[in-house]
Amino acid sequence: MSARWRGAVMDTYGTPPLALVSGSGATVRDADGREYTDFLAGIAVNSLGHAHPAVVAAVSEQVARLGHVSNLYMAEPPVALAERLLGLAGREGRVFLSNSGAEAVEAAFKIARRTGRPHIVAAQGGFHGRTMGALALTGQPAKQEPFLPLPGEVTHVPYGDVDALRAAVTGRTAAVVLEPVQGENGVVPAPPGYLRAARAITAEAGALLVLDEVQTGIGRTGHWFAHQAAGVEPDVMTLAKGLGGGLPIGATVAFGAAAGLLTPGQHGSTFGGNPVSCAAALAVLDTIEREGLLAHVGRVGERLRAGAAACGHPLLREVRGAGLLVGLVLARPVAREAQRAALEAGFLVNAAAPDVIRLAPPLVVTEEQVDALVRALPGVLDV
Numbered sequence: 600m601s602a603r604w605r606g607a608v609m610d611t612y613g614t615p616p617l618a619l620v621s622g623s624g625a626t627v628r629d630a631d632g633r634e635y636t637d638f639l640a641g642i643a644v645n646s647l648g649h650a651h652p653a654v655v656a657a658v659s660e661q662v663a664r665l666g667h668v669s670n671l672y673m674a675e676p677p678v679a680l681a682e683r684l685l686g687l688a689g690r691e692g693r694v695f696l697s698n699s700g701a702e703a704v705e706a707a708f709k710i711a712r713r714t715g716r717p718h719i720v721a722a723q724g725g726f727h728g729r730t731m732g733a734l735a736l737t738g739q740p741a742k743q744e745p746f747l748p749l750p751g752e753v754t755h756v757p758y759g760d761v762d763a764l765r766a767a768v769t770g771r772t773a774a775v776v777l778e779p780v781q782g783e784n785g786v787v788p789a790p791p792g793y794l795r796a797a798r799a800i801t802a803e804a805g806a807l808l809v810l811d812e813v814q815t816g817i818g819r820t821g822h823w824f825a826h827q828a829a830g831v832e833p834d835v836m837t838l839a840k841g842l843g844g845g846l847p848i849g850a851t852v853a854f855g856a857a858a859g860l861l862t863p864g865q866h867g868s869t870f871g872g873n874p875v876s877c878a879a880a881l882a883v884l885d886t887i888e889r890e891g892l893l894a895h896v897g898r899v900g901e902r903l904r905a906g907a908a909a910c911g912h913p914l915l916r917e918v919r920g921a922g923l924l925v926g927l928v929l930a931r932p933v934a935r936e937a938q939r940a941a942l943e944a945g946f947l948v949n950a951a952a953p954d955v956i957r958l959a960p961p962l963v964v965t966e967e968q969v970d971a972l973v974r975a976l977p978g979v980l981d982v
């Protein structure tokens with residue numbers, strides 16, 4: 600399989616040729632039958648783990664009944680999902696459904712443009728996707744440079760610096776776009792009070808606050824949405840990743856006046872609101888609720904962070920994050936080597952930065968699986 604992969608699949612990642620063939624819960628198997636505990640979950644996607652019976656049943660049932668309708672018709676699952684997301688946010692609004700995080704961000708970008716203001720503020724180090732609009736918001740020059748010029752008039756300010764944010768936002772600013780935790784930048788949580796300050800600054804300037812919860816949303820931090828823990832109400836929130844439990848889906852949730860900025864004919868997506876993806880998402884949300892997974896994430900996340908911090912290895916400089924989005928900050932830029940050592944030890948993790956190992960296991964990861972990783976950590980860090 601690895602030779603075929605190298606030949607036919609465009610190599611945009613330089614991925615190690617490990618081919619996974621099956622999984623259940625937080626366990627996956629490779630083509631040789633070797634098992635790994637999945638502490639990455641398809642990058643925070645498989646929220647209920649692999650092959651969760653609730654997702655399998657919902658998807659099977661929906662695909663057997665009505666698999667796709669396009670955006671020319673409506674179906675029950677997207678309507679139910681939109682209502683459900685607004686209910687979880689506890690606010691009035693409207694939802695645009697798409698297929699990925701980048702698409703959810705593109706719709707947010709268009710909503711921002713519809714304010715009539717040209718300028719957007721985003722954060723250095725932030726990540727919002729690889730399509731051109733989302734890439735313009737992404738505050739990582741190395742990812743942008745091969746594709747310049749990018750759309751928009753975007754200012755990137757240092758993440759967490761309230762004064763810099765205040766100075767950047769003017770009466771021409773349409774939106775401030777931030778992640779509650781910068782996942783791709785090495786799991787960097789917003790400093791306490793930063794999101795509240797961003798809310799106050801945008802409200803005063805008449806700009807939108809867009810929170811990109813593609814990585815932090817849907818229980819990942821132990822809350823439905825990370826902004827709820829910060830006590831902040833965004834105008835727009837983007838979701839994807841864990842929402843579909845493994846099926847592709849994105850959602851742009853616009854609240855209050857922001858919900859009316861896109862008018863008929865201004866945006867669309869053939870696959871957006873696909874009934875099968877929406878059925879999977881509804882099963883994910885039901886299961887998180889029924890199995891009390893938000894509280895579980897709080898408990899095992901704390902156990903994981905405390906256990907890792909206590910391992911006392913000299914390479915481990917800091918453990919940071921929220922819930923089950925955890926960054927192990929290393930004293931040297933050897934996260935890729937540690938990723939390989941973890942694989943050898945039977946754990947899927949990933950280098951989110953040269954010096955940061957990211958852990959984002961399924962929300963259903965067990966205490967035993969967490970403890971096993973914590974026990975293996977000193978060996979993994981001997982790189």
Ligand code: PMP
Pocket residue numbers: 642699700701702704726727728729778782783811812813814839840
């Ligand atoms: N926003 C954030 C915060 C993300 O972490 C990601 C993906 N890592 C994206 C947007 C883009 O999502 P996708 O890869 O589904 O386009």
